Amino acid sequence: MSRPGEHFIRNLPLQRKLMLIIMLCCTATLLLASLFFVAREAKVLYQAQQEDLVSMAEVIGENSASAVVFNDPKSAEDTVRPLAAKSSILAAYILNKNGRLLARYLAPGAARERLPLELLAEGAAPADIIRAVQQVQNDAYRSSFFSGYASVVKAIYLDGEQVGTVVLHASASGFLHNLGWTLLAALLFMGAAFVAAYLFSARLQQMVSSPLLELLATMKEVSASKNFSLRVQKPSSDEIGLLYDGFNEMLCEIEERNQILRQRQAHLQQLAHYDPLTRLPNRTLFYDRLSQALSLAGRAREAVAVIFIDLDHFKDINDTLGHRIGDLLLIEVASRLSTVVRSCDTVARLGGDEFTVFCQNIATPENAALVAQKLVALFVDTFRLGESEIHVTASIGVTLFPNDGKTVDELLMNADIAMYHAKGAGKNVFALFEKRMNEHASERVTLLTDLRQAVSQGEFVLHYQPKVDVLTGKVTSVEALVRxxxxxxxxxxxxxxxxxxxxxxxxxxxxxxxxxxxCRQAKSWQEDGHPPVRVAVNLSPFHFQRQDVKEAILAVLGATELDPALFEIEITEGALMQNDEYTCRVLGELREMGITVSVDDFGTGYSSLSYLHRFPINTLKIDRTFILNMMKSTEDQAIVTAIIAMAKSLNMQIVAEGVETVEQLEALKDQGCHEIQGFLISRPVNAEKVARFFTDEDRLRQDRRTGIPAGDAA
Incomplete structure (x- = not known):
């Protein structure tokens, strides 16, 4: 625990602290030097005084030695009488060796009460006199300073033997006067030295403290302004100069780190508010800007259009061409979207292939529709991505503030609903949000919730639709259709x-x-005595994405003990193109097991010979849209003819879906189609009703009176 004085000194300003230290050191040094000088001078003066008295005592002792030996007081008195001429002598005494006082001299005006021998009574005993002489001898040094007189006691010798003693008392005024002048000179010197030391120390502390105070001022300025580019001018090459160098180096390092920190903060700000791929605002920044726009529009009573854009079949592009091409496509789409909107509007990427736009100050829904039309038109031209050319479309949903919603979440949800409505309308279009769409979306959510429980609760049933050989009219297989x-x-x-x-x-x-x-139903038909009938099941592309097609089929066939030759899988063209290396290998393995592989809805997808000849495909099923229009449209008829010819060249079976009239049947038969499926034969029916078709009867035999096939009449 520090003392109060130490605490006070520690808290003094640096200037005063340096001044105090320097002055204390100087004062102590001067004081010690002056004390040494005065003490030495006092010693010299004292020795000179004592030497005079000793010389005088020796002379008196030599002159009075005979008188002392012969005990002659008169001669002794004659010896000390000349001392009256010495104004400095106060008293003189001659004593024999027994302590008897033989001669005595006392100067006029001498203070007898201060002289030890004068204090003795008249006729004092020799012993008392000897004690008084010893007292004089003991106090000889001290008496010069404190009693105002100097004393000396000198033995009288004759032929080498002490015969008596001489005692002299002299005034010390001369000694004290000279000593006083010495003290005065010392004090004057100390004063002059103190003033000089003060001036020197003031300059010295200024030399030390000024750079430090300047450094402190710069530190405060840096702290207040956060300007780390400031530097201090080095005042010298000593330790303070090194301190300045260290301070400048520290500022330099802080400035560099501060710049790096600002760059990282800017980068984090960019990452937090902008999409790293397209450089468009992300969901966070879009929400913030749209919130501000809605607030301003609410006060100004203006409308804001929120547009939701989703690319059609973007996942197929990623799966077939790779994610790099997908990323390049997203960048190009973002660039095109930015060319349509105004500077006050915002284009953002929410994630994946989803983009959003909001346009301020939209006067009417027609204006919003005009913007949406421009956005749809952006996708007319193909996208050139390196060496690839890609045609992609977009489905767009539009909603308006404040008519359709008043919050960001509500508007985005409505725009998303409108976008899904556009997808349902055939894609590559836009849709304006309507209240009924929300009801449809709610129904969709409810339906999805019910769907999650439908399988476990046994709510699904299978209907079957037969496929018939065009030449024999007999059922070749049935397609399982879920309801x-x-x-x-x-x-x-x-x-x-x-x-x-x-x-x-x-x-x-x-x-x-x-x-x-x-498969269980097909097995059951056999057990009931019906002839073996192949059953076809549609496989979702999802199984090929999970790469568990073969495992799932083998598990089912193993559990039902159905002959693989009685099992057929129908897949879409899109499923063939997803991970085509895996798909080709798996389909080949399934075909080797005896499973029939069919391509469903052929003609609506890629329709490329480059993949047909590579995949192990047994059957092509011509999409019903071409069959329904083949009697009305020469283009569709030409497509059907081309598909049949192509399939024959590849040794594939051809099945026409959606056959409803005899005219369609006859046309397909003339072109060489192998099998048909459609309402002309039967609608999808339950397992019991479809079993009636498993006979050798010709299901295409005409009733001459009605012109309706016999099977359908049944």
Whole structure:
């Protein structure tokens, strides 16, 4: 625990602290030097005084030695009488060796009370006199300073033997006067030295403290302004100069780190608010800007259009051409979107292939539709990405503030709903949000919730639609088609829930249930005595993405003990193109097991000979849209003819879907189609009704009276 004085000194300003230290050191040094000088001078003066008295005592002793030996007081008195001429002598005494006083001299005006021998009574005993002489001898040094007189006691010798003693008392005024002048000179010297030391120390402390105070001022300025580019001018090359160098180096390092920190903060700010791929604002910044825009629009009573943009089939591009091409496409899309909007509007990427735009001060819904049309038009031209040319479209949803919603979340949700409505309308279009869309979206969410429980609760059923040989009219196989017996909505077709199942990931569980149920049914038909009939099941591309197609099929066939030759899988062109190396290998392995591989809805996808001849495909199924229009459209008829010719050249079976009229049947037969499937034969029916077709009867035999095939009449 520090003392109060030490605490006070520690808290003094540096200037005063340096001044105090220097002055204390100087004062102590001067004081010690002056004391040494005065003491030495006092010693010299004292010795000179004592030497005079000793010389005088020796003379008196030599002159009075005979008188002392012969005990002659008169002669002794004659010896000391000349001392009266010495004004400095106060008293003189001659004593024999027995202590008897033989002669005595006392100067006029001498202070007898201060002289020890004068204090003795008249006729004092020799012993008292001897004691008084010893007292004089003991106090000889001290008496010069404190009693005002100097004393000396000198023995009288005759022939080498002490015969008496001489005692002299002299005034010390001369000694004290000279000593006083010496003290005065010392004090004057100390004063002059103190003033000189003060002036020198003031300059010295200024030399030390000024650079430090300047350094302190710069530190405060740096601290207040955060300007780390400031530097201090080095005043000298001593330790303070080294301190300045260290301070400048520290500022330099702090400045460099501060610049790095600012760069990193700017980078983090960029990452926090901008998409790293397209450099567009991200979801966070879009939310913030849109919130401000809605606030301003609310006060100004203006409308704001929020537009949601989703690329069509972007996942297929990523899967077939790679993520690098997908990223380049997103960058190019972002660049095109930015050319349409005004400077007051914002284009952002929410993630994946989803983009958003909000446009301020939209007067009418027609203006918003005009912006959406411009956005759709951006995708007319192909995208040139390196050596690749890609044509991609977008589905766009538009919603308006404040009519459709008043919060950011509500507007984005409505724009998303409108975008999904655009996708449902055929893609590559835009849709303005309407209230009924929200109801449809709510129904979609409810349907998805019900779908998650449908498999476990046994709400799905299978219907079967036969395929018939065009030449013999006999059933070659049946296609298993799933239906959902919804407890509230009734029987739902696959168009109501298959897409939901794919989006939610439930398609795998549903497909496995369809395969297992269809295979068990095929096995059951055999056990009931029906001839073996091949059953076909549609496989979702999801299985090829998970790369578990073969495992799933083998598990079902093993559990149902169905002959692989009685099992057929139908896949879309898109599924063939996803991870085509894996797909080609797996389909080859399945075909070697005896499983039939069919391409469903052929003609609506890539339709490229480059992949058809590489994949182990047994059958092509011509999409129903071409069959329905082939009697009306020469283009569709030409497409059907080309597909049949191409399949024949590749030794594939051809199945025409959606055949509804005899005219379509005859045209397909003339062109060499192998099998047909459609309402002309039968609608999808349950397992019991479809079993009626498993006979050798010609299902294409015409009733001459009605012109309707016999099978359908049954």
């Amino acid at each position: 959902w017996m919804h407890p509230r909505l009734g029987l739902l077709g696959p168009d109501r829930f298959i897409r939901l199942a794919e989006e939610s990931g439930l398609i795998a569980e549903l497909t496995e249930w369809v395969m297992a149920t269809a």
